[in-house]
Amino acid sequence: CPICFDAWSNSGAHRLSSLSCGHLFGRSCIERWLKAKGGSDKCPQCNAPAKKKDIRNIYAKALKTIDTAEKDRALADLEKERVQRQKAEQGEARALLQYQLVKAECERIKSQLHQYELQLARYNISMTHGQSSSQLLTSNKTYVMQRSFQVAAGGARVMAFDEHHALLVVSKPSPNQLFPGYGVVKVSSLDVKHSEFVRIHQKPIRDACFSCQGDGLLLTAGMDKTIQITSMLSNTVVQTYTTPVPVWSCAWDQSDTNYMYCGLQNGSCLIFDVRNTSTSLKSLKNETASSCPVVSLAHILPSQTSKLRPGGILVGKLEGACFWESTFGVDYLPHLLTLPEGSCTALSFESQSRKCMFSLRPSKNSPNTRHVVKNDPNGTNTTDASTTGSSLCTCNALVQCTGGPIQKLLSRPALFPHPDDGNRLLVAAPDEASKSTLIWDGNVAKRTQKLPDQGEPVLDVKPFAVNGSQFLTTITEQKLNIYKWQ
Secondary structure (H helix, E strand, O other): OOOOOOOOEOOOOOEEEEOOOOOEEEHHHHHHHHHHOOOEEEOOOOOOEEEHHHOEEOOOOOOOOOOOHHHHHHHHHHHHHHHHHHHHHHHHHHHHHHHHHHHHHHHHHHHHHHHHHHHHHHHHHHHHOOOOHHHOOOOOOOEEEEEEEEOOOOOOOOEEEEOOOOEEEEEEEOOOOOOOOEEEEEEEOOOOOOEEEEEEEOOOEEEEEEOOOOOOEEEEEEOOOEEEEEEOOOOEEEEEEEOOOOEEEEEEOOOOOOEEEEEEOOOOEEEEEOOOOOOOOEEEOOOOOOOOOEEEEEEEOOOOOOOOOOOEEEEEEOOOEEEEEEEEOOEEEEEEEOOOOOOEEEEEEEOOOOEEEEEEOOOOOOOOOEEEEEEOOOOOEOOOHHHHOOEEEOOOEEEEEEOOOOOOOOOEOEEEEEOOEEEEEEEEEEEOOOOEEEEEEOOOOEEEEEOOOOOOOOOEEEEEEEOOEEEEEEEOOOEEEEEEEO
């Protein structure tokens, strides 16, 4: 008893009793304590208000208390150690990524130095044979403006291109005030003078993509908590799915277009089957990852040459990225991807070279926007997914293209094959600081071109080919610009 320091009993005047606060006393002692205070006082141990009527007898044949303080302290230390180890693993992964970027930059400089040495050698040979150096240097092709015209009074956002019908679509608000909403304007790449508006959503469209089967089906993600499948051949919505929160991104399955994927504002991804018209098949969400919106996603087919390069869904969020590896049917295994510091604003995947690109906003240690080109995720896990629920997946950085110091908008860059060399890549990304589009050689991170200033920020970039000619389109909130490779 904390009042008299004598042992409790399970009967009699000094039997074990408690107050409403939970502290234990001998009954006779606590009665005397409260009576001495006029029948209303506080608990001797915690000063909680107490009265005589609050006394309760504790009925127990024997009372034994086990001291778990050491155990609780050990568990707390273990949890602290686990958190520190996780931070150390993440720091190690970031350091490895930084090393890969520095190594790639060194390789780029070596390659560039070798090219300069070859040019110098050719120049010396030409001077020896009486040739001018200008005869040996061939002019490089660039993107040249072909046409620029207004597609919206404001609110244009994303583009999609159907290579089977040479059709370009641009999302925009409805031009008819009697029928408000959002949809796409169809622009024929063969005749840009012809355009037609198709109303699809009630709220702005965040993403759009065409089916690869050539059936003219357009998948759109809207802020009205729906994804829609629209036939661009008949200009009608053929299927609508409702989601619990606004949809930020969408993608078709590249092997079976019965399946579709969408990224939600709460950080999860939904899988749909067009044969199931009522609801989604599965929801993918890594509980250990952030709940930031899924800004971009892409479906990756498994490699035909290596079992270590599986297929799945590549997901880019405002805070981090992950790869959902397809294991069997609609079962997926999550892998965390390590990115440099900064918010991820977009991702782009190039299927021929199996390269992916993540765009990052400026951060405290990196004052400029960055577009990091990486290999596709492979199947080498660094932690046990069965115990942690996710695993770090190797996704080596190759080059880093550096842009301007401003990126407030979620603009969409593009990673695509070089028009004249399928073994090389080009990176085209909007630059808010200069209100233009910057183009880099994606193999060596060398900037090759800067498209003209458009007077307002560029929001989306889309390359496409028509009749053997290569084009690049960019949009602002009002204008569509078409450039030709020549």
